Amino acid sequence: MRYDLYYWPMVQGRGEFVRLALEDAGAAYRDVARGASGMARLERFMGQTVRAPFAPPYLKAGKLVIGQTANILLYLGPRLGLAPKNEADQLWVHQLNLTIADWVVEAHDVHHPIGSGLYYEEQKREAKRRAADFLANRLPKFLGYFEAVLAKNPTRSGWLSGRRASTADLALFQMVAGLRYAFPRAMARREKRAPRVVALHDRVAARRGIAAYLASPRRIPFNAYGIFRHYSELDQ
């Protein structure tokens, strides 16, 4: 199966969680909007599809069109060897991916607390307040949660569920990478209390498919347009 991924071509964004899974597995895929006339294709597709998604990313797999990042990972996981075998474990991994999806919204809303259609500069004052709350309360809560999940995995594998890596492990890697880019000072302090999360990040980064991807031009650098943005005034 060759997959077609549709996502904004200039940012990692939510599409990155899908890219990481495809790259880790060495799957054949096309990042459609990064090709010729990419944006036009992305938008035309959104308009024409009967079961149109609310927003990118979406994945075309044969006749199937799947939207919502965690839903795409739910579909891809078993097909890419990045999901457990039984239903109970698959629900657990999906639950972790959904918790990361919530975290992504909060990481984004730090710089866009008023409206995603407004510029950062139009909501700077509010962003400063939201950043303070995020870094003091939410960041340690999420990091602590995933640290505990890793500590409580009965297999002590270092992965979030069972003995093998799943899409949720790749997603947690991406959170750490993104948060380090956006909030280097706060993360340097906070990640000390989450050594298992940091170890997981390093282990994912060293996986063959991921290491090759990160070193390639396919990995879009973090920048000032994505979910994770570095504004030093917010990193206190």
Add this chain to the structure above:
Amino acid sequence: MRYDLYYWPMVQGRGEFVRLALEDAGAAYRDVARGASGMARLERFMGQTVRAPFAPPYLKAGKLVIGQTANILLYLGPRLGLAPKNEADQLWVHQLNLTIADWVVEAHDVHHPIGSGLYYEEQKREAKRRAADFLANRLPKFLGYFEAVLAKNPTRSGWLSGRRASTADLALFQMVAGLRYAFPRAMARREKRAPRVVALHDRVAARRGIAAYLASPRRIPFNAYGIFRHYSELDQ
């Protein structure tokens, strides 16, 4: 199977999406935190479970503990007769539930744009700006999206997917009910352009299990502590 639902006892909140599915199907379930020592049981359970959820709601089904609202609905849907049969359609219904979950976050963040741990009164000024953006841009976008999904359903059933009601239809009912409570003025204007969504709301409300539930004391009234809150200064 008897289900145990764990959720805050004073509000509809995210738990309501699960309650609606259980009630529609006439399933045997216990709303644990609303019973004797309910809050203590909810919190003890959170602490002890190996695969502890990040936050309520969560559902106990035999040995399984499932967190994240949309994940619970993914599990319950086929078991309660509220999901399509094949994988493609189930992914589509799940995608719609995840889109509603995004909408829920935005409806909540209207009154809590800075931090969920702060009081509304501490973020009133920011809430006013966020409400203006939500009502002008996001509310019409979400309503228009679901209106289009209903219009494009090839079966013309009036349901979101195929010929039968699913957990996503119940969830869309809850969004309309909640938004009408929180923003009566704005919704009166906006819902005129979403007649299919309104018709779906009415049809869900008239379903036997739902009508009985809504008339019962089990339906917690909307109030000033839930996701949907009415502050007249935000409803412009």
